[in-house]
Amino acid sequence: MSVRGAFGELANRDQLWPFLMPARGARVDVSKQVLLYIEDLSVSFDGFKAINNLNLYINDGELRCLIGANGAGKTTLMDIITGKTHPDTGAVYFGQNIDLLGRSEAEIAELGIGRKFQKPTVFEAQTVYANLELSMRAEKGIMASLGSRLTGEKRDRIDQVLATIGLSDERALAAGALSHGQKQWLEIGMLLIADPRLLLVDEPVAGMTAQETERTAELLTSLAGERTVVVVEHDMEFVRSIARTVTVLHQGSVLAEGTMEQVQNDPKVIEVYLGDEH
Amino acid sequence: MISLQKVNQLYGGTQILWDLDLEIARGSVTCIMGRNGVGKTTLLKCLMGLLSIASGSLTINGEDFSRRSAESRPRAGIGYVPQGRDIFPLLTVEENLRTALAAGRSPGGVIPEKIYDLFPVLKDMLQRRGGDLSGGQQQQLAIGRALVLQPEVLILDEPNEGIQPNIVKQIGDVITQLNQEEGMTVVLVEQKLGFARRVGREFRLMEKGRVVASGPMTDLSDDLIARHLAV
Amino acid sequence: MPGILERLEAAGGEQVVPLARALLEGDLYVLEASDALVIGRSTGGDGFALEDPLDGTALGEYTKADLKKLRVNNRVRVQLRGMLARLTLLAKDPAVRERAVRNMLERPDADSVQLLRDAVVNESNAGVAELQWLVIALYDIEHSEDPSVRLQALGHLDGRVEPEVRNALQALLAEGADTPPQLRRQAQTMLSALESKIAFYEFLETLFFGLSLGSVLLLIATGLAITFGVMGVINMAHGELIMLGAYTTYVVQLLMPDHIGLSILVAIPAAFIVSALVGVLIERGVIRFLHGRPLETLLATFGISLVLQQAVRTIFSPLNRQVSTPDWMSGSLEFNAVFSLTYNRLYVLLFAIAVFVVLQLILKKTPLGLQVRAVSQNRSMARSLGIRTEWVDAMTFGLGSGIAGLAGVALSQLTNVGPNLGQAYIIDSFMVVVFGGVGNLWGTLVGGFTLGVANKFLEPATGAVLAKILVLVFIILFIQKWPRGLFPQKGRAAE
Amino acid sequence: MSNLYGQFSALHQLREKAPVFVAVLFAITAWASACNLLLPEDSFFHVSTFTITLLGKYLCYALLAMAVDVVWGYCGILSLGHGAFFALGGYAMGMYLMRQIGDRGVYGNPLLPDFMVFLNWEALPWYWQGFDQFWFAMLMVLLVPGLLAFAFGWLAFRSRVAGVYLSIITQALTYALMLAFFRNEMGFGGNNGLTDFKDILGFDLQADGTRVALFVATALVLAAAYCASQLILGSKFGRVILAVRDAEARARFVGYRTETYKVWLFVYSAVLAGIAGALYVPQVGIINPGEFSPLNSIEIVVWVAVGGRGTLYGAVVGALLVNYAKTRFTGIMPEAWLFALGALFVAVTLFLPRGLTGLVMERLPRREKLKEVAA
Amino acid sequence: ADTIKVGVLHSLSGTMAISETTLKDTVLMMVEEQNKKGGVMGKQLEAVVVDPASNWPLFAEKARELLTQDKVDVIFGCWTSVSRKSVLPVIEELNGLLFYPVQYEGEESSKNVFYTGAAPNQQAIPAVDYLMEDFGVKRWVLAGTDYVYPRTTNKILEAYLKSKGVADEDIMINYTPFGHSDWQSIVADIKKFGSEGKQTAVVSTINGDANVPFYKELGNQGISAEDIPVVAFSVGEEELSGIDTAPLVGHLAAWNYFQSVENDANTAFIKQWKAFIGDDKRVTNDPMEATYIGFNMWVKAVEKAGTTDVDAVEDAMIGMTTPNLTGGVATMGKNHHLSKPVLIGEIQEDGQFLVVSETEDLVPGDAWSDFLPGSKDIIADWTKPVECGNYNTVTKTCSGQNY
Ligand SMILES: Nc1ncnc2c1ncn2[C@@H]1O[C@H](COP(=O)(O)OP(=O)(O)OP(=O)(O)O)[C@@H](O)[C@H]1O
């Protein structure tokens, strides 16, 4: 590169400090149609095996439902994928090429893995609007945020999401003042606006009314295809309405996998999870 | 046995409850329903004395509780399972249960065995930290903890959030059992119609901080649902 | 004066021992009315019971104004001691004899050694005899010309650790080439044996110093481990609560001037109560309005600490107050000439451990322990379960404050009792609690002792200032590796 | 949590208020300087040099308080060691001023400061080299606190040291530095520190003109720092910072490298503190290890809390007010001023949870009043 | 003005309040006394008390306040050297007048300051001489708090001891932080150092607060004054009143004044002090005497000059004499330091000192030590023709003046 070129690049406001910029991850290689590989994964806490030799593959563009008894390890699995928890053994790959283990939460998020938490967590002191702005897909580096402006395009996008999650009227309200269900929606909104490749959604409809549940189902179904969605839910009606493939976890490993139909009639699943009613 | 009249409540400047009236009969299972944000949790918190009411009266068993402290409720026999469970995260499961002994309603100051019968998972996890439990386990712990009080009235705020289906059913059964066998009065906030219909005997529909419809569960018509619960 | 003492010794013999002792201890007076020498023993207040210095007959009660004290200086004291040693060499009580011989250890002169040579043949007590032989041997090694006498004398030094022994050996080895090689070899082996022994005792000593410093850290931090560690109040007034405990000790001593030994024991509950009450007052008056705003408690308690400090300055004056050490806490427990443990430190160490154990019992065996943790983790839920949060808060804060008061009692025995007492310790106590891990009492225990011992093992190599700096740097680095201290809160919720 | 909900709108209001703040500051500065320099001493409107130096000192404190507020109020990093950065900036300036003395010291040594001469130092230590150059000293004013903050912050934030743990190790940091600077071997004058300064850039430090110039410079720097901080915190960067304060873990899952954000904010704040220290030293005429004392750092936090945390002007107001109170009280009630000051702190916490500026802001109309819920 | 204002600049809060409050009270007592006598030049004195709160920059601020706002004619104040150093530029700039009543490390002489406490040659060196000659001390522990006064004093002592033939290995130097409270290791070290066969003594420049735990530890580890005497330069009657003195008996201090000195002026002074403070147990100490001398000298100088004008008073001060409280006469030297007797006292059980040695003549204070290489050649002389606080007698130059 010529000296002038190098200088020009340095003088470019958005590029001023290249070493401050987070390295944008390499492109995900999904040539084998599989987006997420989880192999021989185990983790234990104080001797308690929360994930036990788990193997799981999620295809690109799939909508996968993950069910399983309370304490089966579903949330822990998401913790591991998103870098919050470090497993004892095993491998987690994003596509063919990206090893997720050992990466920080932020790096993983940058790779395009978004997450909604079981207990809604939003930035309580900031407005609903700011929550969405912060979550928007953009450069997350220091210089980028110092110079960031809300372009019309970005604003339109936020408005659009606000409408989707039904919080247009609450846009200026501090997120901490929302009701439980509203926070759930806001968090879904934060996930949407981040435009991730893989969405990990932990119990999205808890505390929602039937209609809201339906809307959520529609939303998630519409996302699949372009993106990959993994949903954890205990609401069987909801699962039924969206599921193509269902994986049942039990005591940290896969107990069953298949269509809703198959899983529903699996006696083991009925015993440990569904109960005799279903 | 619980009666609220013309209750108003404000968060700072925003009024949430508007002249709300509510009657809960002894021995009933009342299901409070309404969209997100209509004030169900707020109502329960007022009931529990965790939020002070701006005006209106609240009587429990004929006694005026509108100005009494939150601590007086469990002593009067009211157990509470809050939304979001509010487990003490750093206490063990056993310690979580023991906290409820403070109200002094458990004879001998011991945790009643029946709680472990109802929720066997708690017995297995006695020495684990409450905060480490999975969401559903925490929910069971929260209900168990309220039951340690040996309450006359059990108040549950969306108890099925995040619970696996067979346990949801079990919780339903527990509520029914407690109601029928011990005559426990139950107040339940619930969004899921199926569960509400199965467990509730009475319903109250809320809209914007008011009770807008009430009656026995059998009267909960599709029309009402469409009007007050649909988005 | 010196001349007089020698004449007294020569003339009086053992008879003048009480007189010499009284003079040494500052109990000898001149009765102004008669110009007679008397021994005066204070009877409390201004009164003195007098007795005759020679025959011990009681002479009745007088007041201070009637008496003129005979003052002595160091030089006289040295002489008196030597004189007493010589006079009591044959005393009946073996302990007195031993003290007398010990006094001669340092620089034995020919006369005293001669006395000893006479005495040792009749000595019935083996311990005293051994000591007597030691003095004689030390003298011989230094002064004798005869190698065989010196070699024999070396034998008496075997197994002793007195510094004089080491000095004698070193002196012998430093002599010129005409010292017989055998003697040198013998001295050399003895010296290396002695030195490794001393090194071992020095290690023990340093360890004790470390534990003792650790026990002070533990005491000052334990109260804070409750108010700050468990309740989450950043209690900047903690130091002042310690100070109040120390002042309580002072006041108790004022109230019972004739029972200093007992006063400390009385001061323990008194200080606990005073500090606990003030603590409850602070909690009821200020802290309870700040629930859920832990950082604001820093501001408020900082204000309170200023007020308390100035209040003490106003009431007690800005000067340090004198707190006496009871006899049973003075001096040291001697194992041998190079290893002894000072009593006050030893008691403080035991006291700190006792306080810790009692506190653990309270927190583990009473509902308070559970309830306070519940309240600090989720106040409104605790209330919904019938926990009387207000009462729990007041009691807990009172307990933590009371323990600060106890620390004050201990500190009054070690350091200044003045308005700045609290400030001197507040930083350290936060450091210990955080190092150990907030919310974990065991962490405070281990943390306190670790920092104490580390400090004391560093100090000889680096000096006190650098040792302190290094310990601080160590804490900083430690926290980088273990961001939640030695004993972190574990689990999902702690994140 | 109490003062959080209103924060965001407050921020917007502040953006409107920045010009107001700067204007008020400049008006007072200009007025005081003019009245000092132009009016005769017996004039009723004359502002004494005493007042000018006092104001100058207060403004330095205000800048320092602002530095603390930036990290504490906006990012939740409670630093109990900011006095260290202030003092380091001060020492860098002090070293320049010391070198300026040249051979006018009491021993007339052209190279060694007096304290080195009488403690038998042979040569100037390497770390004193270069400080005879103003530009170098100023560079160090920025660099030394900045680098220390960077190293410290990088270690601490990367290992996710947070909350009280962070507060206490910042305290350990300043405490260790205090003890180190007390040591005469360090070569910074031991507990007497650096003093007996004569001139700065060739201007006599005792001349009224120089004093006024320093005072004005401080005001300018404070205004600049205010605007810069306002810009930074008003940008998306600021909102990320707030997000970090309230839910750091969540911010990480959104994709922000929160430790990087914290480190740079911490460095920025430390540099502000260092500048404050550098401005402070020529005006008060001494820098010594007492400035590193942990209690000093706690006091800074107290100023911020009194003024109102999370609003930059609150920190400024708090610093001015507490220090003015201190000046007044120590003069008019020397024996009882600690009672007054202590009571002030308690009263502010109890009755003005958002600090003094919170009180004023609350009175302002058209503010949404959202208060915390018991939960 | 119809009154003469006297500024009092002593810390009433913070770490130094413990020492300085007494001096504030002393000045107030002197002012009251003088007013009873009719004031100065027929004018009443008015004391202006401020609290610099043990905060060094605040000392400078308060000094400026006293001089420019309150317009005081003289300031009595400061204890620590750093506070004096902090105040100095202000006093010199505004041409004020400061009386500094505490023993200090020397190496200073300002036109605007009168030093009424001891310089190192008036305390440290005579004390060492005493121990060497009368007590046969051969080994020395120089223990001090790590700050400038002990450092300088020890530098001077080290040079002095070496000039007397003391070997390097017979000198142990030890510094501790301010307020050091855990003396176990250091006392154990001293004990070891002293058990090697030579008579050993400790020269302590340990600062106020650290002394109590130091002496307690000495007592508990069984080190008595006969074994290893400690001679202190910062421990006086007032410090002792806060210590249980029983284990300390026989340890020494070197001062220019002891309360126990029997003398009519002293008796009157003690009586007056006890009455003023309303406490029969209160003691007097050396810095109080220094304040007393300074105050009386200032009064005399003002009367001699016939004005409170600083320059005139400064001129009048030099050569001024006033009785001290130990039976002698203090003379203000040309270097703004006093001539003083040096007394060595042993601590008694009642917290008083028994004088065991006293210099025959008054020792003039030496601003610039003869034992430091840097200052050997420097003298202070505020009379014509030199008129300089740091005059190099070799190069014949005057350096570092600020007025
Ligand atoms: N940090 C931790 N420390 C100790 N135990 C943990 C920790 N994290 C998870 N566990 C345990 O691991 C198990 C799995 O928990 P997880 O939250 O993943 O369950 P889940 O499948 O999400 O359940 P639910 O449907 O109830 O949310 C639980 O038993 C939990 O107690």
Ligand SMILES: Nc1ncnc2c1ncn2[C@@H]1O[C@H](COP(=O)(O)OP(=O)(O)OP(=O)(O)O)[C@@H](O)[C@H]1O
């Ligand atoms: N701390 C608060 N400050 C201000 N407003 C609040 C606060 N908490 C709740 N609100 C508001 O009060 C209203 C009622 O909240 P509440 O939690 O009672 O709803 P809910 O009926 O329980 O809803 P959900 O079904 O989602 O739990 C909501 O609109 C919410 O925005």
Ligand SMILES: NC(N)=O
């Ligand atoms: N001058 C002193 N003692 O600091």
Ligand SMILES: [Mg+2]
């Ligand atoms: Mg889960």
Ligand SMILES: [Mg+2]
């Ligand atoms: Mg709710």
